[in-house]
Amino acid sequence: DAGITQSPRHKVTETGTPVTLRCHQTENHRYMYWYRQDPGHGLRLIHYSYGVKDTDKGEVSDGYSVSRSKTEDFLLTLESATSSQTSVYFCAISPGQGDYGYTFGSGTRLTVV
Amino acid sequence: DAKTTQPTSMDCAEGRAANLPCNHSTISGNEYVYWYRQIHSQGPQYIIHGLKNNETNEMASLIITEDRKSSTLILPHATLRDTAVYYCIFAQGRGNEKLTFGTGTRLTIIP
Numbered sequence: 001d002a003g004i005t006q007s008p009r010h011k012v013t014e015t016g017t018p019v020t021l022r023c024h025q026t027e028n029h030r031y032m033y034w035y036r037q038d039p040g041h042g043l044r045l046i047h048y049s050y051g052v053k054d055t056d057k058g059e060v061s062d063g064y065s066v067s068r069s070k071t072e073d074f075l076l077t078l079e080s081a082t083s084s085q086t087s088v089y090f091c092a093i094s095p096g097q098g099d100y101g102y103t104f105g106s107g108t109r110l111t112v113v
Numbered sequence: 114d115a116k117t118t119q120p121t122s123m124d125c126a127e128g129r130a131a132n133l134p135c136n137h138s139t140i141s142g143n144e145y146v147y148w149y150r151q152i153h154s155q156g157p158q159y160i161i162h163g164l165k166n167n168e169t170n171e172m173a174s175l176i177i178t179e180d181r182k183s184s185t186l187i188l189p190h191a192t193l194r195d196t197a198v199y200y201c202i203f204a205q206g207r208g209n210e211k212l213t214f215g216t217g218t219r220l221t222i223i224p
Contacts, residue, residue, distance in 0.1 A: 035214075042200070043157070043214040058211055090156050101147060101159030102212065109154075 003027040006091050006105040013112055019078040021108050023091030025071075029103075030096040032074040034058075034066065036087040037107075043090065049074055050096070081112045117201045122219040131188040133218050135201030138182045144204060146177060148186045150197040151217070157200065160186065196222045 004025045013019050023032060033048040035058075045058030047066040055066050063085060065077045078085055091105040118136040125131040137146065145164050149157040161168055161175045163184070168175045174187040188195050200217040204210040 033212075040216065042216045043212075045211050045213075048211060088154060092156075101149070101162060102157075103159070104156030106156050107154065 004091060004093055004103055004105045006089075006108050008108060009106065010109045011111070013081050013110070015082060015112055016080050019081050019110065019112075021076045021089055021091075021110070023074045023076070023093075023105060025074075025093045027093060027095070027103070028071060029093040030071075031094045032068065033092040033094075033102070034064075034074065034076045035090045035092065036060065036085075037090060038087050046076065046089075078110075081110075083112050086110060086112045116213075117203065117215055119199070119201055119215065119218045121216070122221070124221050124223055125188075125191045126223050127193060128190055131191040131195065131220060131222070133186040133188075133199050133201075133220065134183065135186070136183045137201065137203050140181055140203045142181075146175065146181075146184050147202045147204060147212075148173070148175065149200045149202065149214075150195075151200070152194075152197040157214070160199075191220075191222045193222050193224065196220060 007022045031050055034046040035043040037043045044060045046060055046064050047058055049055045049068040052068055067075045089108045092102040094102045145162045147162040148160040151157045161170055161173050163175045163177050177184045198217040198219050200214050202212055204212055
């Protein structure tokens with residue numbers, strides 16, 4: 001999607017290793033979000049950010065940490081990857097003013113073996 | 114958590130109007146109804162949103178009942194590319210919501 005990119009697009013990693021996913025935006029939006037999507041669960045919020053160095057937990061935050069040192073970048077880290085974290089991860093952004101929709105990235109497919 | 118109820122799946126013939134219902138009986142007065150769709154494994158795509166009045170854009174129309182407890186998304190002339198999972202969500206529209214996605218409606222357009 002225009003203005004938001006996720007990297008990598010695909011990753012396979014071993015159980016117990018740390019993994020960092022990156023979300024980069026060029027829209028200068030204030031809010032950034034990390035979701036995971038698993039079959040039968042829809043999208044579930046992991047963490048979100050409402051400004052540089054301002055983050056908060058979502059409904060499935062255990063095992064994940066985030067950082068936002070710049071407006072344009074929001075990093076999601078799996079401290080010690082487990083097989084239950086095999087999922088598709090989506091980043092989203094929003095400006096935080098008025099009534100509008102979120103913009104989602106194309107996703108990162110992570111497999112933990 | 115904000116909850117919506119949608120049919121699990123629907124079919125629609127190509128070229129016909131697709132009408133996707135959503136119940137949101139717990140919506141409050143300042144919450145908007147949003148519709149997103151997800152095609153294959155792509156990221157969800159914003160379609161339309163509304164508060165009280167019916168809305169129309171280049172993609173779809175949104176009809177909200179007077180009591181705001183339900184809404185219908187209308188794709189006026191469905192094409193095969195409209196095959197997707199459609200999500201109905203409500204939120205206050207300030208951009209800082211933790212949007213809750215349900216499992217949505219899987220719409221299949223039949224040639």
